[in-house]
Amino acid sequence: MTSTSARSTRGTAQRTGCFVAALVDVVLLVLINVSPGWRVVPFLTEQAGDVVRVADIGLAVGIVVNLVCLVVPRRQVALLGDVVTTAVALAVLWRMWVVFPFDFDDLSVDWATIARIALPMVGVVVFIALVVQAVALARALVRPEAR
Template identity: 40%
Template sequence: MEKASGGRAGYAIAGVVNAALLWAINIWPGWQAVPFLTPATAGVVGPVNRVLVAGVIVNVVLLLAPFRLVKALGDLAVLVIGLPVMFRLWEVFPFDFGDGWPGWPVVVRVLLVLGIAGQIIGIIVGLVELGRALAGSGANRRRPRRL
């Protein structure tokens, strides 16, 4: 199997960051401590947690098996799990910027659209990478000699 590009340190850092976000959102200080999040945030915490847990799992697996096919599958899985979360954030829009600058909701909506577009592009790229990894997985196998 072909090794994935990127180092184990990167997988470890990404896994730790995802775990730290899980801790911060759910335990300390908790999402309730963020002043611009509304109580509606409770409706998106579960899906956000699923994406973060998927990221931790994928990065731990990549630490143990840093192969191109594993990376392609893991990246694709996280993107596919994350896309509905972005749509849910759009739908719930658990943000309230109070009397601050009135443009904040528009800025956040634009960022959500960019995030959704990025996820869709990432899924397409992920499918191509998965295809390449599958096509390359047989490249290292011995082929029988022709007579």
């Protein structure tokens, strides 16, 4: 496979990935807000609406980022999109931690404690991903020809 052919195949795969990701975000917005809606989830309280608003913003940002990456398939744009969407994911996790919109009925397992431990652990992983993505973006901006 020639270098141009490999780039073309990679570009098509990236565009397909961006399209699928945007489509998944649209589907999630519909599932969360329209049908069946977040209110049917039995362990979520009414305070979950405060988290849903932030999650909706995150999904909308994801749609915009993926559509931009679809139209402008440049590595730097994709890396910037990764930084933005990961930062928004961190904001959603923070909001979920602050609001803690869960009410677990199953008393045989302490799901609340598990969630209170898991949320910050996931937050640390997402923060590390954000740092890694920011470094990758900085490197791509300094040396745009590097792959």
